[in-house]
Amino acid sequence: MDADLFFFLLIATGMAGALLAVVLRHQDRTCASASFGAAALSALFGTIVSILVLTGSPMSLQLPFDTPFGHFGFTLDRLSAFFLLVISVVSFAVSIYSIGYSKEYDGKYSIGLLGFLFNLFLLSMTFVISASNAIFFLIVWEAMSLTSYLLVVYENRKDGIASSGLLYVVMTHLGTALIMIALIMMGLYTQDHSFDFSSYSGVGALMPSALKSTLFVLLFIGFGTKAGIIPLHVWLPYAHPAAPSNVSALMSGVMVKTAIFMMIRTFFDFLGVTDTWWGLLVLLAASISALLGVMYALMETDIKRVLAYSTVENVGIILIGLGAAMVFQSYNLSLLAGLALIATLLHVMNHALFKGALFMGAGSILFATHTRDMEKLGGLAKRMKWTGIIFFIGALSIAAIPPFNGFVSEWLIFQSLLQSFQIADVTVKILLPVAIAVLALTGALAAVCFVRLFGITFLAKPRSEHAEHAKEVPRTMLVGSGIVAFLCIATGVMSFAIIPYVDQVTTPLVGVSAASSIVNGFVISPTNDQFSTMSPFAVAILIAIMVPLVIVISNRYGGKRTTVVEDTWDCGTPLTAHNQYTGTAYSNPLVRVFSYIYRPRPEVRTESTSSPYVKKKVSYAFVVVPVFEKYLYQPVVGSMVFIARRVTRIQAGSIQAYLAYIFATLVFLLIIFR
Amino acid sequence: MDQIYIDIVLSVLQALLLLAVAPLITGIIRKIKAYAQQRQGASILQPYRDIAKYFHKDSVVSRETSWIFSVTPYISMAAVLIAALIVPVFITRTLGFVGDLIVVVYLLGTVRFFTALAALDAGSAFGGMGSSREMMVSSIVEPTMLLSIFAMGLISGTTSLGSIASALSISGIDLVRPALFLASAAFLISTIAENARVPVDNPTTHLELTMIHEGMILEYSGKKLGLMELSSMTRLVLYFTILSNVFFPWGIANDLSVISLGVGLVAILGKVLFLALVIAIIESSISKLRLFRLPNLLTVSFTLALLAVMSFYIL
Numbered sequence: 010m011d012a013d014l015f016f017f018l019l020i021a022t023g024m025a026g027a028l029l030a031v032v033l034r035h036q037d038r039t040c041a042s043a044s045f046g047a048a049a050l051s052a053l054f055g056t057i058v059s060i061l062v063l064t065g066s067p068m069s070l071q072l073p074f075d076t077p078f079g080h081f082g083f084t085l086d087r088l089s090a091f092f093l094l095v096i097s098v099v100s101f102a103v104s105i106y107s108i109g110y111s112k113e114y115d116g117k118y119s120i121g122l123l124g125f126l127f128n129l130f131l132l133s134m135t136f137v138i139s140a141s142n143a144i145f146f147l148i149v150w151e152a153m154s155l156t157s158y159l160l161v162v163y164e165n166r167k168d169g170i171a172s173s174g175l176l177y178v179v180m181t182h183l184g185t186a187l188i189m190i191a192l193i194m195m196g197l198y199t200q201d202h203s204f205d206f207s208s209y210s211g212v213g214a215l216m217p218s219a220l221k222s223t224l225f226v227l228l229f230i231g232f233g234t235k236a237g238i239i240p241l242h243v244w245l246p247y248a249h250p251a252a253p254s255n256v257s258a259l260m261s262g263v264m265v266k267t268a269i270f271m272m273i274r275t276f277f278d279f280l281g282v283t284d285t286w287w288g289l290l291v292l293l294a295a296s297i298s299a300l301l302g303v304m305y306a307l308m309e310t311d312i313k314r315v316l317a318y319s320t321v322e323n324v325g326i327i328l329i330g331l332g333a334a335m336v337f338q339s340y341n342l343s344l345l346a347g348l349a350l351i352a353t354l355l356h357v358m359n360h361a362l363f364k365g366a367l368f369m370g371a372g373s374i375l376f377a378t379h380t381r382d383m384e385k386l387g388g389l390a391k392r393m394k395w396t397g398i399i400f401f402i403g404a405l406s407i408a409a410i411p412p413f414n415g416f417v418s419e420w421l422i423f424q425s426l427l428q429s430f431q432i433a434d435v436t437v438k439i440l441l442p443v444a445i446a447v448l449a450l451t452g453a454l455a456a457v458c459f460v461r462l463f464g465i466t467f468l469a470k471p472r473s474e475h476a477e478h479a480k481e482v483p484r485t486m487l488v489g490s491g492i493v494a495f496l497c498i499a500t501g502v503m504s505f506a507i508i509p510y511v512d513q514v515t516t517p518l519v520g521v522s523a524a525s526s527i528v529n530g531f532v533i534s535p536t537n538d539q540f541s542t543m544s545p546f547a548v549a550i551l552i553a554i555m556v557p558l559v560i561v562i563s564n565r566y567g568g569k570r571t572t573v574v575e576d577t578w579d580c581g582t583p584l585t586a587h588n589q590y591t592g593t594a595y596s597n598p599l600v601r602v603f604s605y606i607y608r609p610r611p612e613v614r615t616e617s618t619s620s621p622y623v624k625k626k627v628s629y630a631f632v633v634v635p636v637f638e639k640y641l642y643q644p645v646v647g648s649m650v651f652i653a654r655r656v657t658r659i660q661a662g663s664i665q666a667y668l669a670y671i672f673a674t675l676v677f678l679l680i681i682f683r
Numbered sequence: 684m685d686q687i688y689i690d691i692v693l694s695v696l697q698a699l700l701l702l703a704v705a706p707l708i709t710g711i712i713r714k715i716k717a718y719a720q721q722r723q724g725a726s727i728l729q730p731y732r733d734i735a736k737y738f739h740k741d742s743v744v745s746r747e748t749s750w751i752f753s754v755t756p757y758i759s760m761a762a763v764l765i766a767a768l769i770v771p772v773f774i775t776r777t778l779g780f781v782g783d784l785i786v787v788v789y790l791l792g793t794v795r796f797f798t799a800l801a802a803l804d805a806g807s808a809f810g811g812m813g814s815s816r817e818m819m820v821s822s823i824v825e826p827t828m829l830l831s832i833f834a835m836g837l838i839s840g841t842t843s844l845g846s847i848a849s850a851l852s853i854s855g856i857d858l859v860r861p862a863l864f865l866a867s868a869a870f871l872i873s874t875i876a877e878n879a880r881v882p883v884d885n886p887t888t889h890l891e892l893t894m895i896h897e898g899m900i901l902e903y904s905g906k907k908l909g910l911m912e913l914s915s916m917t918r919l920v921l922y923f924t925i926l927s928n929v930f931f932p933w934g935i936a937n938d939l940s941v942i943s944l945g946v947g948l949v950a951i952l953g954k955v956l957f958l959a960l961v962i963a964i965i966e967s968s969i970s971k972l973r974l975f976r977l978p979n980l981l982t983v984s985f986t987l988a989l990l991a992v993m994s995f996y997i998l
Binding site: 387388410420443457468573576579584588590596597 | 735738739740742744745746747748751757758761765768778779780781782783785786789790795799800806808810811814815816819821823824825826830833837840842843901902906910975978985989992993
């Protein structure tokens with residue numbers, strides 16, 4: 010089969026989907042089925058293309074015309090095919106889900122616009138992954154940013170959406186500016202001064218090392234902004250939740266991966282990892298992101314914000330793997346770099362799958378209850394059985410419960426960090442155990458976070474009318490989210506079969522194939538089976554044997570007994586929705602334990618009548634100070650506003666004054682450039 | 684190929700041994716505590732009778748609960764048993780290929796994940812409180828356990844539990860390093876915290892504001908309570924076994940000869956009984972800590988574990 014053909018079909022169906030959305034914009038349901046159906050088809054072609062490339066040879070498709078900046082076109086090698094596969098599979102599921110989910114907007118917002126932007130967003134992500142030219146890449150990168158911005162502000166009549174979008178568009182452009190500088194700079198250093206990515210490979214070797222390091226920092230900040238590493242994450246917890254839930258699933262699960270893709274591409278392929286401190290810098294930023302991300306996730310009561318902060322955490326985990334790979338590579342420990350990079354890519358894939366499932370689950374909750382505040386939910390496990398199961402699978406995966414997929418990648422990252430004893434340098438030896446500790450702590454806190462999220466949202470009594478009357482969502486939504494939930498289990502249990510393919514992706518980047526030393530039958534054993542072995546497949550089999558065994562034996566022993574359904578034991582105070590545990594109460598002990606980081610500020614406000622002894626109202630609020638927003642961004646924004654106010658003074662509105670400025674400038678320039 | 688069948692038989696035998704002695708160990712701890720408090724105390728066989736009685740009773744289930752509540756007892760028991768299949772007890776040969784120490788820690792984490800959810804399921808504030816506190820404690824304890832076993836993994840050059848035990852038991856005294864003591868101290872504190880013992884939690888109180896674990900299983904009754912109790916007793920012995928065989932594996936059998944098997948069996952029973960004595964003495968001599976003093980203790984153990992790992996890299 011020809012990959013080119015399917016890539017062409019991918020573009021054609023995506024474009025057709027966008028077009029259909031516009032044409033059919035007046036019939037909401039037809040429009041949704043047509044445009045999201047086309048998007049699903051396009052994603053299916055994307056899946057086929059990437060599988061063809063991963064199992065066969067690279068694909069290259071040039072546009073039939075030339076530009077001043079070289080040939081624009083699409084190429085897919087193994088690395089880009091892997092990311093395209095991740096994007097396509099999740100997009101496929103989300104597209105199916107969107108058919109049902111968009112009912113939410115029927116008659117309120119334009120479905121045509123949603124379908125149009127959605128298709129363009131999917132296409133732009135595909136193009137970002139497959140762009141063969143730096144300038145073309147920057148164009149589609151910008152297209153991806155703009156379509157996602159428009160999707161973030163789609164529900165424009167809601168409060169706070171506009172400012173979330175503004176924050177996103179500002180931050181993403183700061184990032185893009187840095188990326189632009191770095192990519193163009195690299196192009197100037199290529200042998201034939203071309204902007205084609207094909208000539209970028211190994212360009213780092215031709216640069217002075219100071220410049221190379223500068224470019225690394227620029228790229229890390231630039232792509233880090235899109236990926237949402239702390240402290241560049243500020244936009245993420247606003248923008249991801251603000252978008253429609255199907256788009257949030259794509260932004261959180263998939264769009265951040267394009268940044269990870271470009272980091273791997275630019276660091277390993279273009280620049281070449283030579284300095285150890287690059288890896289250590291990535292590790293440092295990653296550790297902070299992972300730990301703080303999950304800690305902030307623990308505080309949120311808005312389901313989608315919890316998930317958005319959890320994306321910050323998981324990007325941190327991914328970058329811990331990447332940082333470790335870079336450190337190993339800088340010491341020429343290629344086998345270990347390969348191991349760490351395989352772990353990184355697996356976590357990229359796994360996060361896309363489980364975050365897709367969780368965000369779609371959050372969307373289903375929003376669809377059924379019209380609230381994303383977990384304090385107003387509860388009891389959904391019985392009312393929305395399938396959504397509950399899908400969300401639960403996502404939660405088990407993200408909490409790294411064996412044999413789900415999140416566990417496998419986290420285990421591999423642990424194993425690769427443990428291999429750091431093979432490095433001779435003492436500084437590195439001290440720093441890597443710290444990363445191990447951070448990862449362990451993050452994992453444990455993530456479990457708390459998802460017990461809280463699932464428990465408060467889905468269990469116990471409903472806390473509001475909305476939750477009380479929640480109904481299961483339409484079948485397309487269950488199918489869409491069910492696909493990724495199923496894949497969360499499948500990719501975990503069958504990870505031994507997937508790793509060899511991932512290894513083929515990393516082999517050209519690190520120079521060594523690591524698969525033979527990682528996979529042994531259905532057992533995974535990093536570097537050698539003396540060090541450690543693990544088999545999610547065997548764990549799954551043991552669970553399949555042990556759980557029924559326990560059920561049968563315990564039901565046999567002692568004979569059949571009756572079960573009486575009764576009220577929860579309530580100490581005599583009738584149990585209502587109000588005396589249940591809430592999400593805020595649930596995380597309160599942790600806030601006290603980590604008060605140094607959270608800086609909690611309980612506010613008690615009292616309104617008295619004329620007499621101070623008679624109180625009209627006492628209100629209690631619990632505020633957690635977002636450290637970076639308060640101490641990093643607010644001063645910057647404040648000073649910008651201050652400068653801007655000063656500058657407005659020259660904007661007097663009188664033509665004469667402006668003419669005078671122009672004259673003065675001309676004179677000034679003539680003097681300088683005479 | 685015969686190797687693997689022998690390993691399967693051995694690991695099943697070891698898991699069954701843990702399951703069988705678990706109530707006995709709990710009974711012995713209670714008896715020692717009773718002596719320390721100048722009481723007669725119940726027979727050391729009482730936990731067996733308790734569990735048998737739970738299995739013969741009808742259940743009352745809250746109408747608020749969902750499927751999470753019903754599956755949790757089975758999942759907990761199954762996960763503990765799977766972990767028991769991996770952990771070496773009297774011989775270093777187990778189903779080690781299934782998973783290493785990280786898998787064991789995460790399997791025990793699975794038990795906690797489900798129990799904490801089941802606690803929220805009935806909607807009672809006691810359950811929520813227990814669940815929230817349990818997760819707070821575990822968020823520091825779980826990384827501590829991982830780090831302390833990592834330290835041992837690094838010393839012995841493997842993270843597979845069976846291999847750690849055999850490497851340490853063969854090489855003997857050369858491996859006694861600062862890391863060993865730091866890590867074992869950290870792991871002992873973790874064992875106390877994870878198994879709801881004084882000073883972290885009080886295993887014998889119900890319905891007081893001190894409780895963590897008991898608050899979580901308050902809504903269970905009948906067979907399911909029996910399963911929850913049995914799985915937490917097994918979990919305690921499992922921790923004792925890990926503590927014995929990862930940090931002080933001397934005596935454990937490395938081959939199938941009758942003598943070494945006998946020595947292995949006696950050694951592990953001796954070590955587990957010793958740990959039961961230690962726990963009982965700790966529980967009798969200090970009082971329960973206030974909840975928000977706990978993090979100090981747990982952070983100390985976390986730091987010990989981190990130092991253990993670092994000392995391996997630096998020294």
